[in-house]
Structures are given as C-alpha cells and as structure tokens.
Amino acid sequence: MMHKLLSIQPMLRVTGANHRYGAIDALRDVSLEVYPGEVFGIVGESGSGKSTLLRMLNLQEVPDQGKYTIDYPDIPGCDLFSLDRLERQEIRTRHIGIVYQNPHLGLRMHNTSSGNIASRLLIAGERSFGKLRDAARTSLSASDFPLDRMDELPARLSGGMQQRVQLAKAIALRPCLLLLDEPTSGLDLSVQARVLDTLKKLQRETRMTMVLVSHDLGVIRTLADRVMVMKKGEVIESGLTDQILQDPQDPYTQELVYAKL
C-alpha cells in the first residue's frame, strides 16, 4: 500500500489547524493528509479533540487557524475553511457524508427512513418523486437495510438499523468523503460486527475515502488503513494501523493499546 500512497496526491489535506474554546486548546497545530480510497482512523480518549476535528472536516465549524482542501473535480482547490456558511453547506450536502454515534443527530426521527434519504437529495435540488424512491432503495440496499421496512420511522427501528439508515443517508449522493463518528459504539457486539461488515463491503465496492473516529481500537483495526493518535488537541503519533497498534512508540499510545479490562 505504501508505495501506492507515495505516488498519488492526497485527496484531503488539513494543515496547521488551531482552535480554542475559551481557555481550552481543542486543536493544536493539527495537520493530516488522507489519500483517495483510504480509511483513515483517528483515535484518542474523550476530550482529545477528535470529534472537534471531525466537525471541522464536516465544515460544521471553522477553526481559528488552518487550511482545508479536498482534491475533487467539482471542488476547486481552494481553502474550504475560508468559504462562507452557504458555500460550506453546499459542499457538505453534495460532497461529504457523515454518520454520528447518536442517530438523533443524523436522522429526522419523525420522518420515514426512506424520507431521511430523500431529504438529502431534496436539499440538493432533486424534485422527481420516482427518482427519490429509487435513490432511497439503492442506498438502503447498499447499507444492507431490509427494503420492506424502508417507510418505517427510525424511532421504531433498532439501534443497528438506525445506523444503517444514517449510512444510507450519508452515501445517498455518492459523496467523495464519508465521515464516521463512533459509528458502532453503543451497539451490542454482534450488531456491531454486522455494521462493520457493511462498512467494509461498501469501502471495497466504492473505494470511498473515509475518516473514522473511534475510541475502540478493535473497530480501527478492522477498518482503518492508517491511524492518527490524538491527545489534548495534539497529534502525538500516526502511521499504518498495524504498525501503530503492534508497536506503539508514544507512551500514551502504548497505554491506549494495552488498556484492556
């Protein structure tokens, strides 16, 4: 994999991101590069800044300092952090998908599951009912959701099913970047395994670039090609997943890897 990575341009690049919430340094000089088709993991304990970073990658928030570019035909190579709110929303809708740990953040609970997927296309301007139905079916099957339940409210679905609806919604417009914020935390282990299978299958079939935030090293090991370790808003170690997890250099990473109940 390494030789391949060296020969191609990163698809996503963040340089020198700094951000403060009051007296707290949420991000301290964070830089990262993610390559096309790669799954990039971010690990760290609560408060390490990984969720803040993900919100910035999703353009929900802009850091005090830093640059963010995505190399994609439709998006000019400009700094996405410098765009105004409307432009950022536009890019978020069309090119970035996100799955949250908490389905209430990602789904409209009072709309049907298929309606949740339709909403994504509607915001992007689709006005054909037939196409909305087709798109809902396509994305829901891609996330292994049973189609006979597509018109049920997410509130009536199990946690695993809700995550599948979120995933279907996130990929409905075939984004160039899929962000996963603890996508399987809070699910029981067997369900977690099946949702991870779906994510792996999706990655294999679409070669979609993914950024995965998790505190669960098992999930990172299963999905991520490379991983970055964060602590108190700083990047303390990064590299190939196997390398980092088998031979952690930093004492903090060692602690994370060997911390087991």
Add this chain to the structure above:
Amino acid sequence: MKCPSPAVGERGGLQVTLTLTGQEDRIKVFDQGADESVNAANLRRFIARMTGCSTTTDTTQATILQSRHRIPEEMLRDDQILVLQVPDPEPLRSVEFDTSRAQEMHAFKDYGLMWLKLYEQLVRYGSFIQGASYPVMVHKRYVMSPSPIPRWDTPKLNQSAHLTILCAGREKRIYAIPPWTDVEPLEFSDRFFHVEDHSEWVCRLSGVRHKFMNEIPLADGTSGFELSDTGYLSKALKSGSDPAQSAGACYFDADGHFHQPGFLKFEEGDARKE
C-alpha cells in the same frame, strides 16, 4: 369600542381591512365561504360602523373582501383587494422549529425540506393530503403559506388580477401577493398538485357542480352537499342551475376546468386530464 371577535383570530385581517377601508368602499366579509356566519356578520357590522363604508355579499360588487378560509368562486378584478386572516404565517414551521434557522433557510432559498413533507404524504397516504395552508412558491423565489385557504383556492392566486394581503395578528406579520405574480403550489416533477376532487358532488340547493362544497349532515342520517361560497349560491338560486346568467366568470368553469389551461397538471392516465 370592544373588538367584535375573540382574541385568538381575525385581528390581523381586521387591522388591515380597517386601515384600507374608506367611506367610498364596499366591503364583503365572509368566513368559511359564508357571509352570514357569526364572525363574518360581526366583523362586517363593526367595519361598516367604524369606517362608514357600505357592505355587500356580492363578490363582483365589493372593493375590499376580507376572508377566512376561502377565495370566492367568481374571479376578482384588478380594482379589488382580498384580505386573508392568517392563523400560521410561517410555512417552514412544520419542518424547522427554530425560527431564526427558518429565516436563514428563506434567505438561502433552502426549501428542500418542504418537499420532504410532500414526500411523506405520498409515501404514507398515496396523495397530498394537506387540506389548507398548501405551500406555494411565489415569483419562483419565496415559499409562502397561503395559510387559511383550502387547496381548491390555492391556484386562484397564480397570476391573479387582484392584490392579496395576508396578515397574522398574533405574529404581527403582514405579507402580500402583488397582482400578476407567479404563485405555484409545490409539487414534484412527476407527481402533481391537485385540488380537492369534488367533481361528483352536486349542491343540493342549486344543482351546481364543480365548485367547492360543504358536506352537510342531513336529518335522515345521510349527508348532502352545499356550495361553500354563499354569495355565489344566492346567485345560483336566482337563476336556476345556470348561475352564469347572474354571476361573473369563475376560476373553475362549469365543467371544473381551471381558467388557466395547463396550470394544473395531471399524471398520465388521470381521468381528470383535459
């Protein structure tokens, strides 16, 4: 002077009408299409006493029409003003509870979620079931709620000759549709807006069809239909079942066709297709 209507409604429309009306005006006030309902009668008497204007129940004779729930069946002209009492002026409220976020959506023309509401109706009920407040796109830019009127009356706002002023008293919000403005009910490119299908209903008093009807419970336990627009009904009764003799031209003709051909679209295979 005590306000002749309860504190919850009508005040918005009343304020606008009182502002506009002068001695030379002739006003028509109707509620649910009826001139003789308690609210309508009270407001009409009050407005006449306050402004010295004259009153009428004839749509074609009025200079200012204040309404709740209906637009008359007879077409309004460019010298008439329609005032609508609005219970809920914000069309985005049903999809976005946060008012400031809703304002932002208007500013960005970010209206996709309004179609989500229609999508859900099609998925759950197979058709658009929204009875009133059917959202419209005004001048290809603003989504507006024509709040109290039924679907039947919504297309009448498109390219209309008259000025429409809508006012919500509680929200202190006033808005208007200038004459000759595009007002298009939201619809999908493959599933269209339809007015209520009253084509099989016949007014039991006048024999008129293809107008907006009220369903009336009858003494024998069944129900019958009556014209909702009582001003139009009285004209129809005067001239037998052919109201065309005494009434002006209507938005929907005697066969139920809308006066702007092609504005209301029908899916392939729909029997109502013209």
